[in-house]
Amino acid sequence: MSLRGALLSFRIQRFESTVVVFAALLSVAVSAVVITLFYGGGYASCFGNDQPVLSSLCQSTPAEWLPRIARLSLALVPIFPVIGGLLAGGPIVARELETGTARLAWSLGPSRLRWFAQRVVPIFLMFLVACFAIGVVADSLLHLVQPTVAIDGSFVGYRARGLLIPTLGLVVASIALAIGALTGRTVPTIILTLMLFGGLIAAADTVEKKVLLGEAVVGGDFQYSENNLWLDSKFLMPDGRVMSWDEVIAEHPEFNEFGWDESSGIQPVALYIPGARYHDVERREAAALLAIALAFGCLATVAVLRRRPR
Amino acid sequence: MTAVLEAHGFGKRYRRRTWALRGVELVVPEGSITALVGPNGSGKSTLIRSWIGFERATEGRLSTGGVDPQRDRKAAVERVGYVPQTPSLYRDLSVAEHITLAGTLRDGFDEAMAARYVGRLSIPLRAKAGELSGGEGAQVGLALALATRAPILLLDEPLASLDPLARREFLHLMVEAVRAAGATALLSSHVITDIEQACDRLIVLGKGHTLLDLPIAEAIAHHRIVEGPPAEAVRLAGADALIGSFPAPAGEPLSLVRTPALVPVGTEPIGRAATLEEIVIAHLAAGRRRAADAARQAEGVAA
Numbered sequence: 001m002s003l004r005g006a007l008l009s010f011r012i013q014r015f016e017s018t019v020v021v022f023a024a025l026l027s028v029a030v031s032a033v034v035i036t037l038f039y040g041g042g043y044a045s046c047f048g049n050d051q052p053v054l055s056s057l058c059q060s061t062p063a064e065w066l067p068r069i070a071r072l073s074l075a076l077v078p079i080f081p082v083i084g085g086l087l088a089g090g091p092i093v094a095r096e097l098e099t100g101t102a103r104l105a106w107s108l109g110p111s112r113l114r115w116f117a118q119r120v121v122p123i124f125l126m127f128l129v130a131c132f133a134i135g136v137v138a139d140s141l142l143h144l145v146q147p148t149v150a151i152d153g154s155f156v157g158y159r160a161r162g163l164l165i166p167t168l169g170l171v172v173a174s175i176a177l178a179i180g181a182l183t184g185r186t187v188p189t190i191i192l193t194l195m196l197f198g199g200l201i202a203a204a205d206t207v208e209k210k211v212l213l214g215e216a217v218v219g220g221d222f223q224y225s226e227n228n229l230w231l232d233s234k235f236l237m238p239d240g241r242v243m244s245w246d247e248v249i250a251e252h253p254e255f256n257e258f259g260w261d262e263s264s265g266i267q268p269v270a271l272y273i274p275g276a277r278y279h280d281v282e283r284r285e286a287a288a289l290l291a292i293a294l295a296f297g298c299l300a301t302v303a304v305l306r307r308r309p310r
Numbered sequence: 311m312t313a314v315l316e317a318h319g320f321g322k323r324y325r326r327r328t329w330a331l332r333g334v335e336l337v338v339p340e341g342s343i344t345a346l347v348g349p350n351g352s353g354k355s356t357l358i359r360s361w362i363g364f365e366r367a368t369e370g371r372l373s374t375g376g377v378d379p380q381r382d383r384k385a386a387v388e389r390v391g392y393v394p395q396t397p398s399l400y401r402d403l404s405v406a407e408h409i410t411l412a413g414t415l416r417d418g419f420d421e422a423m424a425a426r427y428v429g430r431l432s433i434p435l436r437a438k439a440g441e442l443s444g445g446e447g448a449q450v451g452l453a454l455a456l457a458t459r460a461p462i463l464l465l466d467e468p469l470a471s472l473d474p475l476a477r478r479e480f481l482h483l484m485v486e487a488v489r490a491a492g493a494t495a496l497l498s499s500h501v502i503t504d505i506e507q508a509c510d511r512l513i514v515l516g517k518g519h520t521l522l523d524l525p526i527a528e529a530i531a532h533h534r535i536v537e538g539p540p541a542e543a544v545r546l547a548g549a550d551a552l553i554g555s556f557p558a559p560a561g562e563p564l565s566l567v568r569t570p571a572l573v574p575v576g577t578e579p580i581g582r583a584a585t586l587e588e589i590v591i592a593h594l595a596a597g598r599r600r601a602a603d604a605a606r607q608a609e610g611v612a613a
C-alpha cells in the first residue's frame with residue numbers, strides 16, 4: 001500500500017476524516033489549556049482537601065470554570081468512539097457501493113483485498129490515534145477533576161478513559177465497516193451499527209459481570225473505596241456463607257417482618273474488584289473487544305470479496 | 311480465430327425473478343470491435359457485468375480472455391478495461407486524482423496515457439469529477455479504461471450521454487487505441503448509426519437471448535430492402551427469408567429480406583442495401599413476434 005493510496009483514502013473520506021481529526025485536536029488542545037492553567041495557576045491546591053479552601057484564588061472564576069470545562073469534556077469522551085467509529089468505518093464500503101464508485105475501483109483493481117486495505121488501514125489508523133489521544137486526555141482530566149483518584153489503580157471512569165477508548169472505537173468502526181459492506185447503504189449502516197453495538201455492550205457487560213463475580217473480593221463496607229469496582233451487595237453469614245437478601249429471608253423469615261438484627265452476626269458485605277486490578281481487568285476487556293472487532297473485520301473482508309457492486 | 315469473450319449456455323436469473331438472460335451462445339473473436347445492441351432490459355449490462363465477474367452465472371459458462379470470471383475474478387478483471395453504464399466517479403476527487411487512484415489499484419496502469427487521453431478530450435485534469443457534465447464523466451471513464459492497457463474492453467453504453475461530435479471523438483479514440491494495442495472491444499449501444507462506423511461485428515440480443523451474431527459487413531451484404539408485398543419481395547430478391555416489413559410513407563410497403571451474399575452473374579441486385587439500423591430493428595421486431603407467438607402457443611397448450 002502506497003502513501004499516495006493512503007492520502008487518496010483520506011481525500012475520498014475527507015469530511016469524516018476532518019471531523020474526527022478536528023474533534024480529537026480540539027479535545028487535546030482544550031484539555032492542554034485547561035490542565036496548564038489549572039496546575040500553572042495553582043488552582044490544584046484548592047481541591048483534593050476535605051475542607052473547601054476559602055482563599056480569593058480558590059473563589060475566582062477560573063477556579064470554578066476550569067474544573068467545569070474539564071467535567072464537560074470528560075462527559076463527552078464516551079461519545080467519541082461511537083460517533084467517530086460510525087464516521088470512520090461506516091462510509092468506507094457502504095458509500096462506495098451506494099454511489100457506485102466501488103464499480104470503478106473494483107474494475108480498475110484486480111485485487112479487492114488491496115483496494116480494501118488501501119481504504120481501511122489509513123482511516124482506521126487515523127481514528128485509532130485520535131482515540132488514543134482522547135483516552136490519554138480523559139485520564140488527565142479525571143485526575144484534574146478527582147485528584148484523590150489513583151488513575152492507574154481505580155475503576156473510576158471505567159470504559160471512559162485510557163485503553164478502552166480506542167478499543168471501543170475499533171469495535172464500533174469494525175461493526176460499521178462490516179454492516180456497510182453487507183448492506184451497501186449508509187443510513188441503515190448507522191442505525192444497525194448503533195443497535196448492534198448497544199446489544200453487544202449489554203451482552204459483554206453481562207458476561208463480564210459473571211466472570212468478575214467469580215473473582216470478586218468480599219469485604220465489609222469499611223473496606224470499600226470509590227476506586228474499587230462494585231459488583232453486588234450481599235450478606236456474610238456467621239458460618240462464612242455469602243448470601244443475597246432473598247436467600248437470607250428464606251432462611252430467616254422473621255427478618256422480613258421485624259427487620260434485620262445486628263446481633264444475628266450477619267454482616268452486609270460488598271462484592272468488588274479492588275482498584276489495584278484496574279489495568280488487569282481493562283486489558284482483559286480490551287483483548288475481548290479486540291477479538292470482536294477482528295471478527296467483524298473478517299466479516300467485512302469476506303463481504304467485500306464475495307459481493308457484487310450495486 | 312481466437313475467442314476472447316465466450317458465453318456457452320449462459321443464463322442469469324436475479325433472485326427469484328424471471329430470467330434476464332438464458333441460453334446465450336456467443337463468441338467474440340480476438341481483435342474485433344463488437345457492438346452489442348438490444349432493447350432495454352434485454353440483458354446487455356448483465357452480460358457485460360458477468361464477463362468481469364460482477365454477476366454470478368445461474369447456469370452455463372463464461373470465459374473472459376481464457377479464464378472463467380466466476381472462478382478467477384481477479385484474472386478476469388486483470389484482462390478487462392470496463393466502463394459501467396452508470397457513471398461511477400468519485401465526486402470529490404479531481405480527474406488527476408482518479409488517474410493516481412487507478413495507478414495505486416492496478417499494476418501496469420499507464421498514468422501518462424490516461425492523462426494524455428483526458429487532455430485530448432479537453433477535460434481539465436484539475437476539475438473535480440462532481441463538476442463534470444455527464445458526458446465528460448463518461449469520457450474520463452473511457453480514458454481510465456483505455457489506460458489499463460487491458461486486452462479486452464467492455465464498454466456499457468459509453469455513448470449514451472455524449473453529443474454527436476463527442477460520440478465521434480470517443481469512438482475515434484477507442485478504435486485507435488484498440489487497433490494500436492491489438493485489443494478486443496465490446497460495446498453496448500442504442501446508437502446504431504455510430505456503431506456502423508466503429509465496429510466490425512454485431513450482436514443483437516432479444517429479450518434474454520441472441521437474435522443475431524455476425525460481422526457487420528456480412529449483415530449489410532446479406533440484407534436488402536425490397537419494395538412490394540412481402541411474398542413478392544422474397545421471390546423477386548431470391549431471398550432465403552423475410553425478416554420484416556415496414557410501412558412506407560408512399561406506395562408499396564418495404565420488406566427487409568435476407569439474401570445470399572452472391573447474386574448470379576449478370577443479374578442486377580433487386581432493391582437497395584439495408585442500413586444497419588433497418589437490419590437491427592427488423593430483427594428485434596421479428597424476435598419480439600416470435601416470442602409473442604411462442605407465448606401464445608404455450609398458452610394454447612396450457613388451455
Ligand SMILES: Nc1ncnc2c1ncn2[C@@H]1O[C@H](COP(=O)(O)OP(=O)(O)OP(=O)(O)O)[C@@H](O)[C@H]1O
Pocket residue numbers: 324325327330348349350351352353354355356357395
Ligand atoms: N440487480 C438486479 N436485480 C434484479 N433484476 C435486475 C438487476 N439488474 C438487472 N435486472 C433485470 O435484468 C434484466 C436485464 O437487465 P440489464 O440491465 O442487463 O438490461 P440492459 O440490456 O442493459 O438494459 P438497458 O438497455 O436499459 O441498459 C432486466 O429485466 C432487469 O430488470
Ligand SMILES: [Mg+2]
Pocket residue numbers: 354355356395466467
Ligand atoms: Mg444496460
